[in-house]
Amino acid sequence: MKFKDYHLHQTPIDHFSENHEFDINSYHHFEQLKKAIKTIGILCPVMALQNRGALIIIDGFKRYKIARETGLKTIPAILFPEGTSLKEAIRIRYFDLKSSSTDLNILQKIDLYKLLIKYQSSTPELKNWLETLNLPRDPKTLTSLRLISDWPLQARQYIHQYHASFQNIRFLLGVPKDLISLLFEMANLLSIRWIELSEIYHLLNEIALNTGANIREILNHPEVVALFSQEKVNHKQKVMALKELLHNWRYPLLSDYRHKFNLLLKELSLPDNFFVWYDKNFERAGLTIQLKINNQKQFDLALSELTKPLTISKFRELINLL
């Protein structure tokens, strides 16, 4: 079959060279795709450049990897004609496949930068073309992207999983690689969204600053380990518990105060249709009592609850604390 100047072939898998230059996007929905390929095979062909007898995959490295893992002998491939330049191949990969450069995610941008850095001196044409993509070129962003491009596998998996943008993860720039692995491993394991990850990292950092312990030590603290290994507790609950624990360590006075306040609130034993709201930082005075009343009986009950001497005195205590 001929598609424009390109040829679609069922190509023996051994003809492809192991060039990891285009090994990007490789972990997004990897398992789902693997499952699909196992069931129905590869529907969408990979794209490959013919270079001195070897085939370099430009697009479809994930499909190629799965084919290898699942033992496929051949895979469908669109082969660019012999002599197609790398520049043209990259252009097709990044430009023709995307409606505009703004569609590129952070990992694609990073990989483009890597190519740019690698080839810019030898291929001025490529450099010029990459410049037409209007990628941020300021030295700060460039340095940041270079740093992120060095991040380990766990980070790349996370970025894909949560569609994290550069802005979302920039708080981790400059963090040592081993710590990046640890943080993203935790984030992947507990499905921690980047906003929460940022909060957790901020707390860890402050605790480290105040106590002199390093972040790894804090995460290996028996209380944290015990929290992670709890059974019958879902990810969300674990993340909440971790945040609370770290908050207690970073803000002991505030946490004690909250604890005291919540104990008093609990002592009130308010019925389920009472909701009490207050500023958890205790900056704004006062509290809001919300009542859900469906009928006259509930109204009478609420009224009698609120006018009980014990309730009144407890509320006074609470208000005093605010």
Added chain:
Amino acid sequence: MRSLKLKKIFISEEVLDADLTKDILQRLPEVPREIITDSQRDFGEVSIKEGKSLLYITNFKGKFFKPCPGTSQDYLCCNYQIINEVTGCPMDCSYCILQSYLNARLLTVYANFDRIFSELDTFLLHNSRRIVRIGTGELSDSLALEEITGLSTKLISYFKTKENVLFEIKTKTAHVDFLPAYAPPASNVVVAWSLNPSQLIKNIEFKSDSLARRLRAAKEIQAKGYKLAFHFDPIINHPQWQQNYQTLIGQLFEVIDPNRIVWLSLGGLRFPPPLKAIISERFPQSALIRDEQIIGSDQKLRYFKPLRLKLFKFIYSEIRFYAPDVFVYFCMESKDVWEKVMGFSPQSTNHLDYLFARSLYERFPEMNFRKPHLAEYLNLQSKHRHVDQIKL
């Protein structure tokens, strides 16, 4: 304060012939200087530390005179007016908000400063029915550059003939020798010091004068006939804070007559969050960034309220022991903090302005202040108060 050591003076070519420029250059003949054009105004990456030894003389395009920027509806402001005659400060307090506030890191003096007097004339003309409080020291220390600028001296000369005005100079220095003696006690010039326990001054208010020197200077100023004010701001939580603040207040009232103090302010440590990174980088050992702080309604980091209350209650009761009648106020605090510490709260910014005026009127009859009327203060429309908002 250590004497001012400048490495270089940059002069905008447009102010070369200004009197202030000539005066400064005459006072600093040894310091290298460079004339720069408008296009050379970008000084590039100047560190905070470097900026403290570089002086820039230029013109100021904006207003010198502004209302003090109260930044939150939840905290009470007091209708104070500020004059920004200089920006930048040669001292180096680790908590100083100027580290993150100012774009230009050089010490900057404005040669067209004389324009302030017409701004002030207009303001005073339109605010003759109230007692107004005006001060410098917001974007610099009022006296830190005085030896080379003489701007406070000029302002004192201007204000001393004005009625219903108190002019406040705020400083952490002991540089008061130049201030002329007044015919006591009718001075409408207030010299104010920011105070903290001596241990804190030593550890976090770098290059400022020691507590002992500040108090000696205050005593000297008292003898010269000036009015005084003291600002316990920022109040800082630290080990032995009770003992240290108690000692500080005792030291203050040992040398200062409470009847000469027009007001005392209390304000907890607070700063915009970006300053935390700057403090952490410049003063990594500083305990200021390690304390428990929350983001307040003004988006600044501040101690959480129960802690502030603890600090304020103690310091307020210590002050009241020595000075039962002095007007004490909070800088940027909520009504409930006033209520819990002082047992009452102003109802609004205008009400607080009135309380200031009433205290001044009652405590300093020799000043012949106009009697303040609550209704007049409450009816003040903020949009009519200020010079740049008045349609002439």
